[in-house]
Amino acid sequence: MTRPLRSNFPRGSYLWAVRNAQWQALGLDEADCEKPKIAVVNSSSELASCFSHLDTVSVQLKAAIRAAGAIPFEIRTAAPSDFITGAGARGAYMLGARDLITNDIEVAVEGAQLDGMICLTSCDKTVPGQLMAAARLNIPTLMVPCGYQASGEFRGKHVDIEDVFVGAMHAVTGSMPVEELIGMSRQAIRSPGVCSGLGTANSMHMVCEALGMALPGSTPVAANSDKMMADVRAAGARIVQMVLDDLKPRDILTHGAFLNAVRVILSVGGSLNTVKHMQAVAVEGRTGVDVYALFERLGGSTPVLSGVRPIGEQTIEAFEAAGGCRALMKQLEPLLMTDVLTATGSTVAANLADAVVHDPEVIRPIDRPVAPLPAIILLRGNLAPESGLIKTGIVERKQRRYTGPAICFWTTDDAIAGIKDGRIRPGCVVVMRGAGVCGGPAMGGGASRVVFAIDGAGLGDKVAILTDGHLSGLVCKGLVVAEVSPEAAMGGPLALVEDGDAITIDLDTRRLDLEVSPEVMAQRQARWQKPTQRAHGGWLQIYRENVRPLSQGAVLVDAGEAPGA
Incomplete structure (x- = not known):
């Protein structure tokens, strides 16, 4: 042994004796x-x-x-x-x-x-x-x-859990037959x-x-x-x-x-x-x-x-x-x-030192990248004073700046209803709020379902989406800004957006802005009231009352001196 072990205690002491009694019963000798x-x-x-x-x-x-x-x-x-x-x-x-x-x-x-x-x-x-x-x-x-x-195959094509996730929301909007979704789900995971x-x-x-x-x-x-x-x-x-x-x-x-x-x-x-x-x-x-x-x-x-x-x-x-x-x-x-x-x-x-790249077409060298622009962009602006994240993918976008009128929703169900009844139209910015670590709480996956439902309705490249919720790691569809922070449930600027407000997303300047004057924003802030949240007891209530913001990783504690420090 090169150093003392913290798990060992003086032979014959209380902790030594009771631990050895327990571990002897598990078949361990002294x-x-x-x-x-x-x-x-x-x-x-x-x-x-x-x-x-x-x-x-x-x-x-x-x-x-x-x-x-x-x-x-x-x-x-x-x-x-x-x-x-x-x-x-x-x-x-x-x-x-x-x-x-x-x-x-x-x-x-x-x-x-x-x-x-x-x-x-x-x-x-x-x-x-x-x-x-x-x-x-x-x-x-x-x-x-x-x-x-x-993964598996269905009707001669590759199918995995991402396809099932996307397909489920396409079925909700009527763009995929339910029987096809069922068939995919039975083959996706092997x-x-x-x-x-x-x-x-x-x-x-x-x-x-x-x-x-x-x-x-x-x-x-x-x-x-x-x-x-x-x-x-x-x-x-x-x-x-x-x-x-x-x-x-x-x-x-x-x-x-x-x-x-x-x-x-x-x-x-x-x-x-x-x-x-x-x-x-x-x-x-x-x-x-x-x-x-x-x-x-x-x-x-x-x-x-x-x-x-x-x-x-x-x-x-x-x-x-x-x-x-x-x-x-x-x-x-x-x-x-x-x-x-x-x-x-x-x-x-x-x-x-001896690492080998077996296929430089799959993993390219720096001087021959797959894409010239970043696939992940962090945005800031008056709608995202702390941050907002967008996964742009590797297809170069012709439209790098998007401005449109807001249409706002507080729940996934309302947003999906807005797709079905035609309230979500080409050119708008869908604001999906109340889905953050406190408003969710714990960032439930509703935002991803809205993204896929919008895609299923044929609007994926015709609208932008903002949310203080998170997205499934499998999501890479459309112009979607996630984890806008501070979140709406805590009075972040996203809470102050009203239907019809102009919102601008600029990928080149990395800005996310609400085109409303500071004076109007101040008036809205003054009359803002925290929304009534769904009642949760037990662990979810503990989480909501103790979680820190995303800028601190949404941890539960204030990083005091840790037990093992």
């Missing part, structure tokens, strides 16, 4: 109880395919940890899936579940004073929830991406794992690697593949050495690490949700990093090097075969901070 103790964080669930394979993965991971001379202790957390857990309370459980996972981990790992942890990452909210816990507790931690699902496109889950898996919190070359990966299982075993051995070396998350989660992760997401037009999730990790780790400012500053100088679905036509399988995140970082190397430390104990430069 010598085992002196070894490094590793939490295996397993967000397993039979509710969704995203998590259904994790128990099998955990078996191999625990065997690798034991072989490396440590003792694994498997712990469980909440396991939210947007497509399953999003049914209750109009999707309000989704973002709040992320922070619940963080606190689940704190209770189990910090309460037991375990020496390190290794996290089986899967669906959208489990990855940031686990990363946030790593940053908060600051004990040696390694992320293990557990792969994407296989294995365990996360959504197969570059949505939030695969984007966050790549964030783990780009931050240096996952082994290089481990993302993205097909679920249950030989490659994934080899990475799992390698991670089991590596976490034990990280504990012995006392290599902690805050040694890795530096400003340079976040810069690298932002570059990676910009270079593939990844999920907008990575912005708030990375900001939450930065806040929990007390790093002082402003992730929103990094996206704003780096957007114009980061070329798009790969067009993976939904922003392009490349598949995630082709991206993995081309070398995945490691190959992407190799192409981006001149723009990265390559001297930063990673979970390997080496720098990014060392990790990339």
Whole structure:
């Protein structure tokens, strides 16, 4: 042993005696109880395919940890899936579940004073929830991406969960037969794992690697593949050495690490949700990093090097075969901070030394990008004093400046009714508000449904959409500005917009403005009253009353001194 372990107590003391009594009953002898103790964080669930394979993965991971001379202790957390857990309370459980996972981990790992942890990452909210816990507790931690699902075919064409999501809202507007939607839904998912496109889950898996919190070359990966299982075993051995070396998350989660992760997401037009999730990790780790400012500053100088679905036509399988995140970082190397430390104990430069790009058409070099303009743009203006995010994709837009009259909605149902009854017309700006972290609460997925319904009605390229809600990481349709902040429910400018007001979105100047005089805005602000919110008890009420704004990552606490600091 190279250093004392916090999990060990003086032989014969109260804590030594009662812990040994418990662990002897689990089959551990006294010598085992002196070894490094590793939490295996397993967000397993039979509710969704995203998590259904994790128990099998955990078996191999625990065997690798034991072989490396440590003792694994498997712990469980909440396991939210947007497509399953999003049914209750109009999707309000989704973002709040992320922070619940963080606190689940704190209770189990910090309460037991375990020496390190290794996290089986899967669906959208489990990855940031686990990363946030790593940053908060600051004990040696390694992320293990557990792969994407296989897609299927329907009537001779590729079909995946994104197609089903889009198709469902097309069926709502009558532009797709229900029977076709049913057929697609039965073929879209052919294995365990996360959504197969570059949505939030695969984007966050790549964030783990780009931050240096996952082994290089481990993302993205097909679920249950030989490659994934080899990475799992390698991670089991590596976490034990990280504990012995006392290599902690805050040694890795530096400003340079976040810069690298932002570059990676910009270079593939990844999920907008990575912005708030990375900001939450930065806040929990007390790093002082402003992730929103990094996206704003780096957007114009980061070329798009790969067009993976939904922003392009490349598949995630082709991206993995081309070398995945490691190959992407190799192409981006001149723009990265390559001297930063990673979970390997080496720098990014060392990790990339022998990296190979297997297909430079799928992952392009910097001097031959897929798109000349950024795929993600952060907007500011009098409608978005803090920020608004837009995923422009890789198709160059002829119209870079859009002005139109507002039509405002407070609920998803009202907005969809507005599509059906013709109130939403070409040329307008649809304002979908009350969908933020407090107004939702927890940013339920209603905004995405409105976007897809508008697309299904044939209006996707004829209107613009503004929302203080979030979008599914699979959304890349039309001119849609999401997560406009401050949110309407807290009196942000979006709450003051009235039907008919002119709104301008300018992608070149990166502005989002309401064409109303400051005097009129001040009058509206003076008479504004906070809207009556839907009643929620239990966890949702706790979340609403304690959540911080998006600029702070929508974390629950004010980043006081963390337990593991």
